[in-house]
Amino acid sequence: MSNEDQYGGGDGYGEIGGTGQTRTRLPDAPSDPYGTPRRTPRASRGLVTVVGVVVLLIAAIAFANQSGDTPTTPSADTPPAPASTQATGTRPVDGKNGGIPKGFAHDEQGAQSAAANYAVALVSADILKPQVRRQIVRQVFVADKVSELETRLDQAYGKTFLDQAGLDANGNAAQGLTYISRTVPVGTKTTKYSDTTTSIDVWCTGVFGTAGVGSTNPVSNDWFTMTLTLRWAENDWKVESFAQKDGPAPVHTDRTASTAEEIAKAATEFGGFTYAR
Numbered sequence: 351m352s353n354e355d356q357y358g359g360g361d362g363y364g365e366i367g368g369t370g371q372t373r374t375r376l377p378d379a380p381s382d383p384y385g386t387p388r389r390t391p392r393a394s395r396g397l398v399t400v401v402g403v404v405v406l407l408i409a410a411i412a413f414a415n416q417s418g419d420t421p422t423t424p425s426a427d428t429p430p431a432p433a434s435t436q437a438t439g440t441r442p443v444d445g446k447n448g449g450i451p452k453g454f455a456h457d458e459q460g461a462q463s464a465a466a467n468y469a470v471a472l473v474s475a476d477i478l479k480p481q482v483r484r485q486i487v488r489q490v491f492v493a494d495k496v497s498e499l500e501t502r503l504d505q506a507y508g509k510t511f512l513d514q515a516g517l518d519a520n521g522n523a524a525q526g527l528t529y530i531s532r533t534v535p536v537g538t539k540t541t542k543y544s545d546t547t548t549s550i551d552v553w554c555t556g557v558f559g560t561a562g563v564g565s566t567n568p569v570s571n572d573w574f575t576m577t578l579t580l581r582w583a584e585n586d587w588k589v590e591s592f593a594q595k596d597g598p599a600p601v602h603t604d605r606t607a608s609t610a611e612e613i614a615k616a617a618t619e620f621g622g623f624t625y626a627r
Contacts, residue, residue, distance in 0.1 A: 443624065450467065450468075450471050451467045454586055456582060456585075460627075461540070461550055461580055462538040462540060463626050464550075465552050465580060465587075466535040466552055466626075467624065468490050468589055468592075469535055469554055469578065470533050470535065471490055472576075474531055477507070478507055478515075478517065478521035479522075483503055483507070487499050487500055490589050491589045491590070492588040493584070516529075516567070527560050527562035527565055528560065528561045528613075528614040529559075530561055530617045531556070532556055532557050532558075532617060532622070534554060534556055536553045536555055537552075538551065538552050538553070539551045546581065547579070547582075549580070550578050551575055551577050552576045553573075553575050554573070554575065555571065555572065555573050557569055557570070557617075561611070561613045561617070562610055563610065571602075573600070574595065574596055575594065575597065576592055576594045577594070577595075578591075
C-alpha cells in the first residue's frame, strides 16, 4: 500500500477524523439483514460497544441484477497456500476520483484491491456528510443502484440520527470535539469470482468515536469483516452491495488508553493509504 495519497484530500473530501467526524453503528434490523449501514451513538459511557458500523446495504442490492455467469467458489476444505496471504507489491491504481482510488485491474487481484479501498470509504466519517456521501455513492456503486442507495442512506443518516450522535446537519461534531472514524483493512479474501461479478471479504480494524472534553462517546477500537459484492462496470470494479459482521477480533491488551487530545491529534496528523492486494 502507498501513503502518498491521503484519503479525503483537497478534491471534495475533508481529512478523515480531522473535522469532527467518525463512523458509528445503528441498531440491527432483524427483518432486513442487508439494510442500510447501521450507526447508533453512545447514550452513556457504559455503552462502549454501541458505536461502529454493524450492518449494511439493502436486500434489493444484494446480488440483484448480477450477471448470469456462475462465479467460482474456492474450496473451503483446502487451506490457502502461504502466498495467498502475502502482499503482491503491485500498485493497485494510477489515479483517484474525489479521493477514492479508481481504475482497478480487471482480475481477481484488482477486485480485492478495489474492495479494500471501498471498505475504507464506506465506513468513513464522510459517509455522514450529506453532500460528500452523494459523491461517495456515485463513485463507488454501480449506476443502477445509486438512486435507491442515496435514498436509503439519507433516511438512515437523517436529522434524528445526527442529533443523537451530537452532529450538526452537515455531519460535524460540536465545537471542541472531534468526531473520528478511521478504518484499516487487515486482509482480503475472494469468496466468489468471475470476470463480471465477484464477492470479496475484507477483514478490518478501526478507531471510532468522539474525542474531546465531555464526550460521552469515547474513541474505541473495533474489528469487523465487510463482504462486498462487486460488478465490472464502466471499465472498473464497482460495488453492487455490501454487508458487515463483527470480528474476527483478537484478545485485547491492557495497554493504557491515550488521552482524547492525543487521539484527536493523531487522527488529523496521520494520513490514510491506498490499499493493494
